[in-house]
Amino acid sequence: MSVGPNVAMGDPLIPRGLPVKLFKVKILSGQPKTRWTSGQGVVPVAGVPGRIDMQIKFLGLIPLNRMVINVVPTVRVIPGGHSIGVLLHAQGVMVVGHAVVTDLKGQRHNPALQAGILNGDVILKVNGCRVQSEQQVRSEISRCGEAGRPVTLEIKRGQRVFTTRVKPIFCAETRRYRIGLYVRDSAGGVGTLTFYEPRSKKYGALGHVITDVETNRKIELGDGQIVEAMVQGIRPGRRGQPGEKIGLFNGSGLTGNIEKNTSYGIFGCLRQPLANPLYPQPVPVALVYQVKKGPAEMLTVLRGNRIGRFSVEILQVMPQNRWEGKGMVIKVNDPVLLRQTGGIIQGMSGSPIIQDGKIVGAVTHVFVNDPTRGYGVLAEWMLWEANLMPVPKEKKAA
Structure with missing residues (x-):
């Protein structure tokens, strides 16, 4: 028996891509509803939060895969896009060289x-x-x-x-x-906030782990904080030369602590509520299976602290790459963003990606030889690390 994914309440329980006429779902335990009709038959629907033990059968006769899934309520968050300064102090000091x-x-x-x-x-x-x-x-x-x-x-x-x-x-x-040692006890830089969950005050940002620039090893977190950053300028990216945002840390405005430094980003709590003029109300977070290829938008700051929205396309969705944190490939096709930045640049890490009104992920890495393309982390993975979504059994916290 395998452990399946999280499934949103109200969604059908038959895996995407399986034709309803050929494959049937038998519920072994749990409380699904059976009110969703596809035109080809009746399909069980995730009804209430909890675990459902189910089995997929070919033609309703031949048992195939048996799995347990988690039915979860929709998590709603305020989208980010805000530029932040990241100040991180290591647990101990890291050796970065010898002399x-x-x-x-x-x-x-x-x-x-x-x-x-x-x-x-x-x-x-x-x-x-x-x-x-x-x-x-x-x-x-x-x-x-x-x-x-x-x-x-x-x-x-x-x-x-x-x-x-x-x-x-x-x-x-x-x-x-x-x-004869060189050591370092802190790291800093500019990134982007991905989301803020108002009830818990939790946030997620960056979408990737912070590593030491010399050793490329994960920095073991001692303590840290995020502050608002103002973007003063842009150095555009070119093939083989990643660009960057030039930011100035602002002592006022957005602030928060850093509690976790993980493969899916940094996480903690904000000290004051977050507002986003483009999305004044919380929006749903897409689960992994709800993300698809096609058009989307990215939120990020190019000047000062003004959040802009820019068109991108999701070229690939790769849920099997969870251990690397690279769950999608995106391409920037917005003419304004391409003209000003050349594509994805340093400092955009954590910029939320929104598709069909849901946060589906965040920008994480740029392709060095093609700055118009890059990787993104899936939003559900970030919810795991923020303890806002149950973690499937086969995935342990990073």
Whole structure:
């Protein structure tokens, strides 16, 4: 028995694409309705929230697939499109590089590398104390060096956590004790808010994970916040040269915390209600099976904080790519957007995609060799991470 997808209340239970004349649905448990008529026969409809155990039969006789589906109520959100500044502090500090340390005798050392510390490792503790900043690590290294003893580091590498000891070397160039590491404790940039759910005050943004620019590893979240950003300019994208929004963080207006950094974006709560003049009322969020190829629109800011709507086309829908977070391929065909940006540019990540009055996803990545095309994440996946939609059993939180 397989676990099927979430299904919206009021939708037929027969999977899309199966002809009603040939395939029948037998309900084994649950509470569907049987009032939807296709012209070819009566099809069970998802009636009330809950689980339905069902079996598909060919010609109503030959058992095929048996599955359990979740019937879910429609989630309604305020569409985003707002430019945001993202300020993220890591859990510990991430190793982003190594450096040779030359001592007073001219001898060259690389103590951290010799101790087995690698790029992408995260330093969680130094001398038993939780790491809060780069400066804290430097201070503890200096203190141990002056005392003539090694510094003790707790390291996280993937899911493994281990402890190592490194002896600081007095650097002739910088005139301080060093262990030969470059580390980073924070990241920042400009992105786009995807949605806001008014009752819970939860938001989703970016549509992809935030990684370290040097190591391309996921930044383990310590804390963070989002603030309103004003777009000051645009550097258009060209083939082989992705463009970008040039933004300025604004201390007033939209603000919120960051609680999760996942494959489907960043999530948290806003500190004040969100308004969108293009969509003053909440709109439904499409489930995966409701997204289709064809025309859609994207909401994003090109100047200041004014949200614009621009035409795009969904070229492919790829629900099987959930682990990568790339659920659709889109193409920009709006002449105004193409003239000003060349297509998809950095800073558009998280821009909501709306089709038939529903949020279906968000822009995430640009094709480097064709900036008019890019990937998007499916909106239902983002609802999973925001805890606004039940997660199918075969998918665990990223």
